Amino acid sequence: MSQGVGVVGLYVRDQDEAREFYVEKLGFRVHTDARNGDYRWLTVQHPDQPSFQLGLFTPQPPTVDAATAQTVREIVAKGAMPPLVLIVDDCRAAYGRMCESGVEFTQEPVSRYGSVDASFRDPSGNGWKMIEERRSQ
Amino acid sequence: MGKELGSKQERGQTSQDPELLRRLLRAKDRMDVASHEEWPVRRLARVSGVSEAHFARSFKDAFGVPPHRYLLTRRVERATALLRDTDRSITEIAFETGWNSLGTFGRTFRDVTGESPGEFRAGAKAAPHELELVPACFVSAALRPDLTIAVSEKRRQDAGVRIGSDETEVVP
Numbered sequence: 133m134s135q136g137v138g139v140v141g142l143y144v145r146d147q148d149e150a151r152e153f154y155v156e157k158l159g160f161r162v163h164t165d166a167r168n169g170d171y172r173w174l175t176v177q178h179p180d181q182p183s184f185q186l187g188l189f190t191p192q193p194p195t196v197d198a199a200t201a202q203t204v205r206e207i208v209a210k211g212a213m214p215p216l217v218l219i220v221d222d223c224r225a226a227y228g229r230m231c232e233s234g235v236e237f238t239q240e241p242v243s244r245y246g247s248v249d250a251s252f253r254d255p256s257g258n259g260w261k262m263i264e265e266r267r268s269q
Numbered sequence: 270m271g272k273e274l275g276s277k278q279e280r281g282q283t284s285q286d287p288e289l290l291r292r293l294l295r296a297k298d299r300m301d302v303a304s305h306e307e308w309p310v311r312r313l314a315r316v317s318g319v320s321e322a323h324f325a326r327s328f329k330d331a332f333g334v335p336p337h338r339y340l341l342t343r344r345v346e347r348a349t350a351l352l353r354d355t356d357r358s359i360t361e362i363a364f365e366t367g368w369n370s371l372g373t374f375g376r377t378f379r380d381v382t383g384e385s386p387g388e389f390r391a392g393a394k395a396a397p398h399e400l401e402l403v404p405a406c407f408v409s410a411a412l413r414p415d416l417t418i419a420v421s422e423k424r425r426q427d428a429g430v431r432i433g434s435d436e437t438e439v440v441p
Contacts, residue, residue, distance in 0.1 A: 145287060202284060209290035210331055211297070215407050238298040244405060251406055253298070257291050261404045 139175060141187030142216075143208050144256040147174050150188040153254050157233045158218075160186070171195075209257045216260045223248035223264035285330060292317040293331045296324075297339065301410075304343035305367035310336070338416055344368070345381045346413040352386055353393035359386045380424050381414045 144150035151174060154160040160176040163185045167173075170192065175185035191204035207213065220226045224241045227250050231237060238259070239251035248264040296313045313336055314324040328336045348366045351357060357365070363374035363386075378386050400408050416423070 145291075202287075205287040206285055206290055209287040209294060211294045215404070217404065236295075239302050239406065242405075245401065249404060249406075251302075253294075257294055261406060263404065 136183065138183070139185045139187050141189045142254075142256075142258050143191050143204055143213065144188050144254065144258070145190070145205060145208065146255075147172055147188055147190055149255050150174070151176070153235075154186070154188065157230060157235050211253065211257045211259050213258055216258060218260050218262045219265050220262055221265060223250055223262055226250075226262060285327070289317075289319070289327065290331050292319065293328055296328065296336070297332060300336070300340050300343060301406075304340055304347055305365060307367075308336070308340055334416065338419065341377065341420065342381070342414045342416050345378060346409055348374070348378060348386065349382070349389060349393070349412065350409060352390040359390075362386070377420060380420050380427070381416055 142150075151162065151165070154176045155162060160178055163175045163177045165172070165174050172190075174188045176188060177185050191201040191208075193201060196204065227237065227241050230252065235252050236255075237250060237252045239249075241248050241250040247266050250262045251259065252262065253259050296316045299316050300308055300313075310321050310324055313328070314321045317324060317327075319327060325335055328339075332339060334342070344366045348362055351362045351365065352359070355362075359375075360371055363371050366374075368374035368377075375386060378384075378389070382389060384392070418426075
């Protein structure tokens with residue numbers, strides 16, 4: 133595929149912490165981790181999704197002014213950023229694995245609508261819904 | 270104080286420590302997933318690691334409603350979902366969503382939604398559903414009643430009565 137969405141970014145409070153979370157706990161891979169002074173372009177990828185990168189960015193000057201950065205940090209910490217959905221083969225197995233590695237779940241796996249879903253947050257407060265892929269009949 | 274002036278947001282000071290907000294979010298998440306349980310301030314404050322004295326004000330500054338009103342709207346939302354999506358009796362739903370009496374449930378439900386549980390059920394069952402493709406937690410967050418005033422205040426306003434000025438929250 134040569135066209136489509138390449139990067140979608142999340143705001144995180146700390147890029148080292150976010151990198152550790154998405155790589156060590158969720159099993160993503162680092163795609164790019166490039167620094168220039170205080171600026172750091174950090175993206176990770178799901179191993180099954182080589183055409184898509186998830187950006188892990190901090191709100192900071194001079195990209196945004198200091199007051200805006202503070203506001204964004206507050207919004208993220210309040211869990212007010214838009215929904216994120218992670219698709220997995222086996223929700224309960226992934227839940228067990230991630231719990232063991234210390235992921236903060238906000239909802240245990242629940243069976244509904246012919247699937248299983250759970251919810252967790254990253255350390256910054258970004259909320260993920262984890263949904264088991266519906267098996268085709 | 271019927272209009273609840275004086276919160277940080279209304280004073281135009283919105284800045285709160287993100288670390289504190291992240292911990293307050295944990296209390297909100299816990300209420301979301303177990304709104305049928307009892308959530309006294311002591312328990313919520315412990316989840317957030319803040320003092321009981323500061324919890325309610327900090328929570329309201331962060332999320333715009335006092336914690337117990339937030340819990341109440343979560344319970345009403347949960348009840349509306351069960352009325353709409355299941356055939357369980359209204360009594361069962363009242364107790365399952367955390368109310369201690371059917372009377373309190375019915376009264377509060379009507380105060381918040383404008384309909385009795387039975388009327389709501391009849392209307393919801395007749396209406397078409399299009400939200401089945403949306404993950405359930407996003408639907409329940411989106412359909413939570415937007416209760417911007419205390420239930421006691423709403424009750425007074427709906428009744429067109431203006432007596433006293435007590436600001437008692439209806440504790441679910």
